[in-house]
Amino acid sequence: MRVIQFREALREAMNEEMRRDESVFLMGEEVAEYNGAYKVSQGMLDEFGAKRIIDTPIAELGFAGIGVGAAMNGLRPIIEFMTFNFSLVAIDQVINSAAKTLAMSAGQYGSPIVFRGPTGNAGQLGAQHSQNFENWYANTPGLKVVVPANPHDAKGLLKSSIRDNDPVIFMESEMMYGDKGEVPEEEYLIPLGVADVKRQGTDVTVVSFGKILKVAQQAAEELEKEGISVEIIDLRTVRPIDYAAIVKSVKKTNRLVIVEEAWPLASIATDITYNVQRHAFDYLDAPIRRVNSMDVPLSYAPTLIEAVLPNVKRTIEAIKSVTYVS
């Protein structure tokens, strides 16, 4: 199968959906003439023109709101945030408008919109450019939240997100845009809300999503050498969460570790922990462990990043603690 970059997979998804549906357009900072801050939208202005690939001023709240209004009135906007750190100045339009119009209007006006862009740490960018808000958005009914971990999933999930009739938050990573992976030439869609078992195992279940999934995968490879068999579940979507897939795996392995880049309090990991103790309590042979970012803002210095982000070492420690291996 051919191999393409993560950013190319995203671009293909948008190109295909824009060719398929005239009502889809892309709007954001530097998406058109600059070809995208991270070159995701490279060449799209040439193909679709300025009517459908639209550069905005630096005004996230304003263009997020314009996107919601356009969605209520029949279009399917893709709104790009240069990073989700900047989505916070637009969060009113995401939470109070996009997630609410269908409910408040009792079904009369929906908001079929995709807000997409990178999330999380991207390498020594300091505290304001290194945050994860997947759990913030996932908390809000009315939204769907997608966090792909590889080019194949990115393409299939983004196509589904653009076609989805509900508002979707689609979170990528600057550090993944150059990742390469196998992506079929032929068209495919991946449904939202369905987790993917990335690796079969018998001793412990590790749940993760997004770019930090790689940490879980590396830990699993290390532990295989020591005879510990790790099953890895990639959530792919954190609203809705495929709880059934997690519970099924835990019933097999009887142990669970969650690896997540966000801060620990009220995180996706915490939510999964509740769900598993509620629905698989009798199957658990050890307390559930989570590996999140430490409970502090991320600093610039590499030593401080190493001390704060989830890493292979901490993940291995957590897995060993639930499997009672020292």
Add this chain to the structure above:
Amino acid sequence: MSDAKNTAKTAAKTTTKKPVRKTAAKSTAKKTTTKKTSFSKETYMKWYEDMQLMRKFEEKAGQLYGQQKIRGFCHLYIGQEACVAGAVSALTKDDKWITAYRDHAHPLGLGTSPNAVMAELYGKETGCSKGKGGSMHMFDKEVNFMGGHGIVGAQVPMGAGIGFAEKYNETGNLCICYMGDGAVRQGAIHEAFNMAMLWKIPVIFVIENNGYAMGTSVSRTSNVIDLSTLGESYDMPSEGVDAMSVEAVHEAVARAADRARSGEGPTLLEFRTYRYKGHSMSDPAKYRTREEVNTYRKKDPIEQVKDVILKKKYASQEDLDKIDAGIKEKVEASVKFAEESDFPDASEAFKDIYKQEDYPFIMD
């Protein structure tokens, strides 16, 4: 708050004389050298009926709030009726409407049944938002009323987006987007003004300036108190309008609509209006004097229309009394309808949250 002229005649003249300001005047001076429109008997009669319906409906809503039949927050439109009635007559049925939470009169003016609006205030399943919206979130797709929004100023970028879609689809329709004088101090509106003007979006931004953002007067919120100048930074054509005069409102909206439909983009209209009641039902409005309220009552928009109707003999006082009685009946009927309707079934809590019908809500 600017002191607009009293009668319709002088108001129209004022608007013609000072149509737009500075930068805006450059681009629109030609367009605004308007002839004074002469309105038909039918238009005056419709204005009278529409505005009386809004007034009587809101008076009833106020009473019912006192009786705790209507709960939550409740913001009445009494005094501001011309802001809606004059725009309805100047626009087409395909144009889209959006506003903030003082939103009972907009759907009424567009033709939503008073039954559906009253039932919504009661939280009943027969309401125009099935009892899910309440006073602040009226919606009616049938008449292109797109809400009813509760975060001050947030509806302004949304209104620009609604207009964006009309332009994108080349429909020739526009969006009229209302906001209060409080909203103009929100950052969101300035971002929306800028992009709407940059992209020539067919949208009419209307500031319903009733003088007070809740209890804070316009002059206490900024050094810039002439709100019609707020479009200047974006070269947006702007007008101050005596919005106690429904004729002046109609003419200003018609000019803005022409501009929008001919591809020139947005217009900012400052409707100088007044609310006779407090900000919401819990507001005794002690921040203003009785004299101030009475000044505005003297140029009441409904009384102005009534004067024209009687003077031009479009109808007699008896005819108007008959209309009033009919409106009273309609309002009473809406109360009966709301009273007799059911609250939504508990199962409705999980409907209309997602378009996806089998969305897996967390139940435990």
